Amino acid sequence: MRGRVAALALASPLALILLAFLLVPIGTIVVVSFFDYDSVRMFPAFVWTNYEELLLSPITWKTYLLTLWFAAVTWAICLAIGFIVAYFLAFHVHSALMQTVLFLICTIPFWTSNVIRMISWIPFLGRNGILNSALLSMGAIDQPLEFLLFSDFAVVLAYVHLYALFMVVPIFNSMVRIDRSLVEAARDAGASEWQVLRNVIIPLARPGIAIGSILVVAVVMGDFVTVRLMSGGQSASVGLMMVNAMSLLQYPAAAANAVVLLVVVLLMIAAMLRVVDIRKEL
């Protein structure tokens, strides 16, 4: 009995925090998503129009597909970069000190705010930007490359720049915990480098890959600033749809969209966890 009380007492701070700052707000969003609204106010009601307008609109589907595409491309590139960097750090850098130093170097970009990191691409990639000027003066191109800025390319570039580290860290963390004797054993049994990677390292790094993927996908799915700034307002994302709705005081519409996005992201994460059982493999 005492054990139970102690357990409850220990769990209650977290439970209360989650209740107050997670469940109550989400509950409120769900409730508001059924409200009705006019151009300035919302009215308590129970209507499905917000969901109808959202789900029956081709714009919504297009925007969701675009956002998913951004998430998928960003995820794939981040995974490739993250895996290679983590692999190098974990298996090719032998001194622990050097590992730490190099790992810290990876985090240097994170010492400035993420808006600054994003905005600094604009003068770099612009029509008269540093990159175009350099290429022009080298004679590599004779017209400035316009696709570099205010394009989907720019959006993905910024995402990868911003979030690649989210992939590096958990994968690196998984990899350093792989027992080196397993790799040795595989080599002794005649496995090639490639076979070691495929059959030993990747399976054991899966929890890291899964955690990194969840972080990257969740962040990209909810983003609106990067899309707006890097596409020059020419591209859309689900987050941006919500911001637009809110700026016009259409809170219930934004709330409905938030609920749908939440469901979509939860489904995606559930799917990832189906593939990798993080708890079992940690």
Added chain:
Amino acid sequence: MVETKAGQSKGIARRKLLGGVAGAALGSGAVTGFPTIWAQNIRNVVLRQFGTGVSNQNAIAEKCKEDLGITLQMTALDSDAVTQRAVTQPNSYDIADIEYWICKKVFPAGVLQPMDTSKIRLFDKIVPIFTTGKLTPTSTIAQGTAPNTVGFVDGPGSTRFAAAPTQWFTMIPTIYNADTLGIRPDLVGRPIRNWKDIMDPAFRGKTSILNIPSIGIMDAAMICESGGVIRYGDKGNMTRAEIDKTIDFLIQAKRAGQFRAFWKTFDESVNLMASGEVVIQSMWSPAVTAVRSRGIPCVYQPLEEGYRAWGGGLALAKHLRGLQLDAAYEYINWYLSGWVGAYLNRQGYYSAVLETARQHMTADEWGYWMEGKPAQGEIKNPQGQVMERAGAVRDGGSFEQRMGAVACWNAVMDEDRYMVQKWNQFIAS
């Protein structure tokens, strides 16, 4: 000039304090001052004003404190946030500084109270755009949410806009202006005369319009009408069919790569222009000035079809009463009495009562900003920075030429919700 003026107002402030007729004699001597019973304790009143950054300026609050003793607490927000706060938190402010199209949305919500025009001393001197709607007796009222259409309500408690002037005025105009396209004269390579020129294939990938639906749609309408794509019944209140056609036109242009970007904030528009990413775009007057102050040529190009105008005003919160309400009236009377008007005119905006503003400006300033005359000497902004050198002429010319050529006002349409959906479709396409 600035110094003598400051000296003058201080003198007046002292006299006023001694005489106990707070603010009544300010600026122009011609007003019919009447002492208010609150005159003595008005000095301790705090008024909370919130609104868009353009007219919410600290210099005005400081001068107000100096002249009237009233403390103004200014909060600057963007126009969406302003609308939202005006309606949802009516007790969080005493004075709302909002645009006329926002007024059309907010006033019917019953959170503001109209002003009694008999308490506004210079009411008769307010530029008639805001009262009768006509700049001169012969001018036509422009389309869109023209200020006079939301300028009056039926009675003190009413939220219904009156068709003709009444004694109950919704907002005292603060600043207004005529907007057009900004261009880089060094990069466009040809004269720009019409709104449709922004769609010239020669400028493919080098144009921008603003992504604020209620304003962007008006620029789009000016472009469509200029290009002969659509002839609107009323640009400021489009039918669904007109909205569809306008947005389809924009989507086509976007797919053809006509636009480089869409901007939402002032600094974005400045950077797009200054960096040469765009050569012709929707722009606001101070943004043109900002580009020019970097030594980059930029012109606020007058166009044949006319301007898209906008204006803002001060409205009183519903909850104001007694001493606070009287203080608010004092503040408004002071606002119209000249110093503020001159201050705003010097930034390139227009102010509500021109006569009194003129008394606070030099002949050269007045000639440059208001009459379209070449500057005789250096033209400085209120902070004392040189804006233009001798010989410069304001783009678009005089007040009458610019405000007389307004084709439409920023607007809220009956089909607002539909328009916004379509606008989102344009951005997402």
